[in-house]
Amino acid sequence: MKLSKTLSNALVDPRLFRQYAYVDGKWTHGDGGREAAVFDPATGEAIGHIPWLEAHQIREAVDAADAAFVHWRALRADERCERLLAWYDLLQAHREDLATIMTLEQGKPLPDARGEVEYGASFVRWFAEEGKRTFGETIPSHIPNAALGTLKEPVGIAALITPWNFPLAMITRKAAAAMAAGCPVIVKPAGETPFSALALAELAERAGIPAGVFNVVLGEAAEVSKILCAEERIKALSFTGSTRVGRLLLEQCAGTVKRVSLELGGNAPFIVGPDMDPREAAFAAVAAKFQTAGQDCLAANRILVHESIHDAFVEHFVERMAALTVGNGLESEVDLGPLIHRQAVDKAAAIVDDALSQGATLVAGDQGQAPGENFFMPVLLTGVTPQMMVWREENFAPVAGVTAYSDDDQVIEMANDTEYGLAAYVYTHDIRRIWKLLRALEFGMVSVNSVKMTGPPVPFGGVKQSGLGREGGITGIDEYLETKYYCLGGLGSVSGS
Numbered sequence: 160m161k162l163s164k165t166l167s168n169a170l171v172d173p174r175l176f177r178q179y180a181y182v183d184g185k186w187t188h189g190d191g192g193r194e195a196a197v198f199d200p201a202t203g204e205a206i207g208h209i210p211w212l213e214a215h216q217i218r219e220a221v222d223a224a225d226a227a228f229v230h231w232r233a234l235r236a237d238e239r240c241e242r243l244l245a246w247y248d249l250l251q252a253h254r255e256d257l258a259t260i261m262t263l264e265q266g267k268p269l270p271d272a273r274g275e276v277e278y279g280a281s282f283v284r285w286f287a288e289e290g291k292r293t294f295g296e297t298i299p300s301h302i303p304n305a306a307l308g309t310l311k312e313p314v315g316i317a318a319l320i321t322p323w324n325f326p327l328a329m330i331t332r333k334a335a336a337a338m339a340a341g342c343p344v345i346v347k348p349a350g351e352t353p354f355s356a357l358a359l360a361e362l363a364e365r366a367g368i369p370a371g372v373f374n375v376v377l378g379e380a381a382e383v384s385k386i387l388c389a390e391e392r393i394k395a396l397s398f399t400g401s402t403r404v405g406r407l408l409l410e411q412c413a414g415t416v417k418r419v420s421l422e423l424g425g426n427a428p429f430i431v432g433p434d435m436d437p438r439e440a441a442f443a444a445v446a447a448k449f450q451t452a453g454q455d456c457l458a459a460n461r462i463l464v465h466e467s468i469h470d471a472f473v474e475h476f477v478e479r480m481a482a483l484t485v486g487n488g489l490e491s492e493v494d495l496g497p498l499i500h501r502q503a504v505d506k507a508a509a510i511v512d513d514a515l516s517q518g519a520t521l522v523a524g525d526q527g528q529a530p531g532e533n534f535f536m537p538v539l540l541t542g543v544t545p546q547m548m549v550w551r552e553e554n555f556a557p558v559a560g561v562t563a564y565s566d567d568d569q570v571i572e573m574a575n576d577t578e579y580g581l582a583a584y585v586y587t588h589d590i591r592r593i594w595k596l597l598r599a600l601e602f603g604m605v606s607v608n609s610v611k612m613t614g615p616p617v618p619f620g621g622v623k624q625s626g627l628g629r630e631g632g633i634t635g636i637d638e639y640l641e642t643k644y645y646c647l648g649g650l651g652s653v654s655g656s
């Protein structure tokens with residue numbers, strides 16, 4: 160296996176850069192000799208290689224997790240908490256290296272990568288503590304001479320399949336919850352961004368997480384996922400990614416009736432009320448659209464602006480957009496890095512072409528300025544309509560589409576006109592409008608007058624075809640817990656207490 164000089168040289172601690180899978184506490188190559196290159200999307204250069212495991216090696220990961228489950232679940236919650244907090248401390252201590260790895264494999268600007276490490280680590284700390292609060296309940300008995308109640312027990316091995324846009328936080332939000340609940344995990348990261356996952360494994364090992372509790376398997380996505388979904392010993396599958404793949408995995412899990420949590424695509428409306436200062440709203444919309452170069456499930460995909468302030472909003476949007484710098488995420492002052500690969504650039508171009516062919520106006524976005532093959536300059540389209548791809552699909556690119564609306568009922572209908580239901584933004588200071596929209600919007604998360612909405616205490620997730628279940632918050636750990644009801648009969652006089 161070739162060693163990447165570039166990546167290891169860029170790190171203070173080169174051992175964080177691993178080019179092996181991690182199974183049962185061992186760094187593992189593929190028995191069949193298959194491997195894949197991983198590229199820096201900014202330069203197109205290979206930054207390393209990963210092995211593809213064979214089917215029997217994926218099953219060995221399940222064997223390892225199965226063996227580890229016995230001991231991990233038997234620890235007291237405070238003992239698991241200690242180990243998770245040690246992992247958290249190491250993530251913080253190695254923040255800079257983790258951010259460098261992320262920028263090199265994902266492309267996001269270094270400050271954003273640092274922010275994601277912080278964000279990802281915060282879930283580890285949150286769930287370390289939440290693991291100590293997996294309370295059961297006492298049920299007033301309706302049965303004579305009996306005491307009734309519930310216990311919370313770990314569901315079993317959890318398979319975690321994650322995307323490339325947030326290569327670290329999408330893993331920790333799942334893994335920390337599962338591990339705090341007492342479940343070993345098998346992580347299958349995106350092939351584009353495996354090195355963040357492998358650095359997490361290295362740090363988990365240093366934190367004293369026992370062998371078999373945190374495993375990272377690598378390989379051809381469909382092949383690996385099929386094995387994980389068909390495995391009876393895996394009791395939960397948590398997936399973050401596209402709605403298309405989410406549907407597929409839900410079907411594949413039917414055979415073994417797994418607990419399935421899905422965090423899928425979004426198509427967020429960004430609604431601006433007539434009472435808003437158009438400059439304030441436009442600046443917020445730019446922030447909500449172009450984070451991670453638009454490759455964010457929360458990205459403002461359809462910007463719906465009241466007709467009375469539409470033109471002023473567009474003017475300020477263009478002004479703010481013009482101040483964005485596109486470039487290699489390792490360089491300072493860069494706001495937007497590359498898209499993940501050439502297909503993403505082609506898709507963005509197709510979405511813009513489709514909109515223009517159906518009558519939208521290109522207000523800004525000159526692709527001639529793109530600094531490289533995987534870059535896409537931010538685009539603003541006005542006059543977008545529901546027939547266009549930019550409205551129907553999650554564009555996952557720096558393409559902003561603006562439409563004018565005339566009243567609240569119309570904008571509610573427009574906003575809900577999508578199969579997705581992850582997040583929505585509302586910008587207005589009118590409390591009646593806020594309440595009306597908040598109740599009428601068919602989305603799992605509604606953020607009013609704030610671009611930032613996520614974090615460990617938040618129940619993150621969508622409705623409609625944006626997913627099943629919630630991650631984070633006080634209920635996130637429930638995805639990995641079973642409720643066991645008990646009835647203790649024949650107790651005599653305690654009955655009725």
Ligand SMILES: NC(=O)c1ccc[n+]([C@@H]2O[C@H](COP(=O)([O-])OP(=O)(O)OC[C@H]3O[C@@H](n4cnc5c(N)ncnc54)[C@H](O)[C@@H]3O)[C@@H](O)[C@H]2O)c1
Nearest residue numbers: 321322323348349380381384400401404422423424425456
């Ligand atoms: N709701 C959320 O919390 C959230 C967060 C981040 C990303 N996302 C969504 O993720 C998508 C972008 O990520 P992506 O392109 O990596 O998604 P994707 O669905 O293509 O891939 C996600 C994961 O599934 C694997 N995969 C791909 N094809 C597969 C197949 N046929 N069978 C089994 N596994 C397969 C990939 O290797 C990766 O690990 C967007 O739709 C975005 O909205 C959602």
Ligand SMILES: N[C@@H](CC=O)C(=O)O
Nearest residue numbers: 324325455456457613
């Ligand atoms: N920004 C999201 C990830 C979506 O792509 C998050 O905070 O979880």
